[in-house]
Amino acid sequence: MDLLTSPLHDRHVALGATLAPFGGWSMPISYPGGTVAEHTAVREDVGVFDVSHLGKLALHGPGAAGYVNACLTADLGRISPGQAQYTLCCADDGGVVDDLIAYLVGPDELLLVPNAANAAEVAKLLAAAAPAGVTVTDRHTELAVLAVQGPRSRAVLDAAIDGLAELDYMAFTDAGEVRVCRTGYTGEHGYELLVPAADAGRVWDAVVAAGARPCGLGARDTLRTEMGYPLHGQDLSRDITPVQAGSGWAVGWDKPAFWGREALVAERAAGPARRLRGLLATGRGVPRPHMDVRSSGVDVGTTTSGTFSPTLRTGIALALIDTASGVELGDTVVVDVRGRELACEVVRPPFVPSHVR
Structure with a gap:
């Protein structure tokens, strides 16, 4: 293609x-x-x-914002026209179809910006369930x-x-x-x-x-x-829920409806089987995605993202760690980097201070 x-x-x-x-x-x-x-x-x-590869979906029609609010995770009622919101499109089992930004123009108009690879699927899901009078237009x-x-x-x-x-x-x-x-x-x-x-x-x-x-x-x-911002397909996916990825802050838990609500509420109540953590290399080496993470010789998780941090001048990673492993923030684990063990400290992202506000 x-x-x-x-x-x-x-x-x-x-x-x-x-x-x-x-x-x-x-x-x-x-x-x-x-x-x-x-x-x-x-x-x-x-x-x-x-x-420009990011998707652009325009929604128009009576109650378009209310409709989207009943589909996506974040609570649009918490923002006003002229504001944007990070939100998630989830499947019924709580897996993440995509993460995206919603621009609230007014009660009857929004612009959604999903990821390139998932834009068509998000558009399809929203169009299929849209009430009469609400249109979904692909402006990609x-x-x-x-x-x-x-x-x-x-x-x-x-x-x-x-x-x-x-x-x-x-x-x-x-x-x-x-x-x-x-x-x-x-x-x-x-x-x-x-x-x-x-x-x-x-x-x-x-x-x-x-x-x-x-x-x-x-x-x-x-x-x-x-x-520590997630990349869909690595740190969030159909197999990695927002509860596991630490993205529960993007879920309007008090809303009566959104796609995947029942599964996510249940997972949140029970506690996830794994959680996304940060790994800060204390030795020489760079972790990459899909590398095994071990503690005391036992596999406890896998990296989802990994790179060399130009700011810190060391390797960093995001990793899904089994909650049953007992690994906590501040502990030391090792990442199997092509057969060599790289020692890392388990930390809570961000790895460097944020200046967004």
Whole structure:
């Protein structure tokens, strides 16, 4: 199957980006200079990511927000129009179909931003159960998404976008045709821009001209792992529930209905059989996904994400640890890195301080 390309594809090619398939799209993984330099730019200055592969689903119709609130986990009643919310689309057994951002425009209008690989499935599920008058429109290729992240992100946007209002965390506003939201997946002060595809090049050029360093998905992964943010398909999945992944904060437990509620309430009450923990390497080596975790010679879990932390200059990982193992925060475990034991401390993410608020 042919890969989809971002409206910014030609710019990535011109910049010498390394491109690779991701969620059915050809996306930049890094640019000349490398992932560590891009990661550091976001932590210390400002970077811009093309994340146009993310899905975009528009819902319209009487009571659209109430309908979505009865489907997805987080409680939309806790936010107001002009705010966004991290939420989950779960299956009946509590497994996670996808994690996504919901933009609440009003009681009859929302924009959902799921992951690229799951966008069609989320759209299918919502459309199948939608009440009369509520429509689900796939705008996946109509809109580009740029993430401007880092301590200087506001200064860059002030130079690139006229008349941008101050925004609280998880609030959004429309600046002409550009929807600007104070969100991101890096742990830094940042913004995500939803831009009509035809205008994406102009906005990208303005952001880069204002000083943002182009960054690829490699740096996005190291940044989100340092924060302990889950990646669907690794740390959240059809087989990994939000209770196991420590994402229960994204569940409106008091809501009367959402997909998977019965299974998740039961699992929460009983206690999960495994929990997602952070692992901080105390020896030399880098843990990667799908590596065995052991304590006192016994297998107690497996890594779900793992990388070298450019900020800490050591290996870090997220891992599902069996609760029956007795392994606690502060304990030492070992990760089997290609036949060599790497000692790690069990910690609670984030691995580095968050600056999102």
